[in-house]
Amino acid sequence: MFSLLLALSLLAWEAAAGLTDRAAPAALGDFTTLFQLAQQDHWENDVNLTSMSCEDLRNKTWTHLQLNNNSLQAFPACLPGGLEALDLGANQLTVLSGVEIANFPKLRALSLRHNCLQEVAWGTGALSSLQFLDLSANKLSSLPSCHTAHLQNLKWLSLAGNPISEVQPLAFSCYPQLQFLNLSATLLGRENGGGISALAFAMNVLKGDTGHRARSTIDVLDLSGTFLEKIQQEWAQDLVSLRSLHLARMAQLRSFDADLFKSLPKLRELNCQDSRALSGVRTELFD
Ligand SMILES: *[C@@H]1O[C@H](CO)[C@@H](O)[C@H](O)[C@H]1NC(C)=O
Ligand SMILES: *[C@@H]1O[C@H](CO)[C@@H](O)[C@H](O)[C@H]1NC(C)=O
Ligand SMILES: *[C@@H]1O[C@H](CO)[C@@H](O)[C@H](O)[C@H]1NC(C)=O
Ligand SMILES: *[C@@H]1O[C@H](CO)[C@@H](O)[C@H](O)[C@H]1NC(C)=O
DSSP: OOOOOOOOOOOOHHHHTTOOOOOOOSSHHHHHHHTOGGGOOOOBOSOOGGGSOHHHHHHOOOSEEEOOSSOOOSOOSOOOTTOSEEEOOSSOOOEEEHHHHHTOTTOOEEEOOSSOOOEEEOTTSOOTTOOEEEOOSSOOSSOOOOSSOOOTTOOEEEOTTSOOOEEOTTTTTTOTTOOEEEOTTSOTTOTTOOEEOTTTTOSSOOOSOGGGSOOOOOOEEEOTTOOOSEEOHHHHTTOTTOOEEEOTTOTTOOEEOTTGGGSOTTOOEEEOTTOGGGGGOOGGGGO
C-alpha cells in the first residue's frame, strides 16, 4: 500500500487579502505565506452602490472591496480605479470579460466564486497585476481560452465546481507563472467528455521534444472528485514542477501510468483519500 499524505493547508479567500508583491514563491510553503492572514488589509463592505454617484465611487481610495451576495448581474460599471482586491462572490454574474478587469491596473485578487458565469473572455487587455483568481462554483463548461491572452502574473486559479469536461491542449499556456490549479469537482472524465488532452499542461507546441519545451510552473494540482479513470503520463509529463497532487474522492480512478512518477520528479505529496478503486496499484510505482 502507498501512504496517503493528507491535505495541505487550505488557502482561504480571506487570506488572499494579504497578497504581497514579494518575489515569485518557488514552493508551496512560500506560496502559503503569500496569503498571510496577518497581513489582511481593511476591507470595505456594506457599500450601497446605488447610493453613490459613479464619479464618487470612482474617486474612492478603497483598495479592498467586498460586494458579495448583492444580487449583481453584471460587473459593476463604477468602482474605484485603485482596487487591489475585489470580492464579487455569491452574485449572479454570467459573463466576465478581460476588458472589465483591465480597468483596474492594480487588481491582484478577484473572487467570483458562486456566480453563474458561463463565459470568461480574456480579450487582449493587459491583466498583468492579477495573481489570484477564484472562479469556483460557476457554470463554465469550458476553460477560458488562452489564444489571445497573457496573464503574466497569475499564480492561483480555481475552477473547482464547474461543469468542465475537457482540458484542451495549451489550456494554461497564457499563465506562465501559474502555481496552484484547482480543477476539483469538475466533470473531467465523465462520459463523452474529452478529459485531459495530451498537451493540456504544455506551455508551447514543441511536441515530443520534451527537453526543449517551456516548463509548466504548476506546483499544486487538485483533480479530486473528478471522473478520471487513469492518471496519464502523456499529460502529466509537462508537470515538471508539481509537488502536490490531489486525487481524493475519485470513484473511477483505477490506475497510474507505469512511468508516471518518473515524470514527476518533484512530487512530494499525493492525496488519494477515498479513491477506493485504486487498491490494486503496485508499490514499485513509487520507487
Ligand atoms: C479546491 O477547491 C475545493 C472547492 O472550493 C476545495 O474544497 C479544495 O480544498 C481546494 N483544493 C485545494 C488543494 O486547496
Ligand atoms: C441604497 O441606496 C438607495 C439610494 O440611497 C436606497 O434607495 C436603497 O434603499 C439603499 N439600499 C440598501 C440595501 O440600503
Ligand atoms: C474626483 O476626482 C477628480 C480628480 O481628482 C476631481 O477633479 C473631482 O472633483 C472629484 N469628484 C468628486 C465628486 O469628488
Ligand atoms: C445573502 O443575503 C441574503 C439576504 O440578505 C441572506 O438571507 C443570505 O443568507 C445571504 N447569503 C449568504 C451566502 O451570505
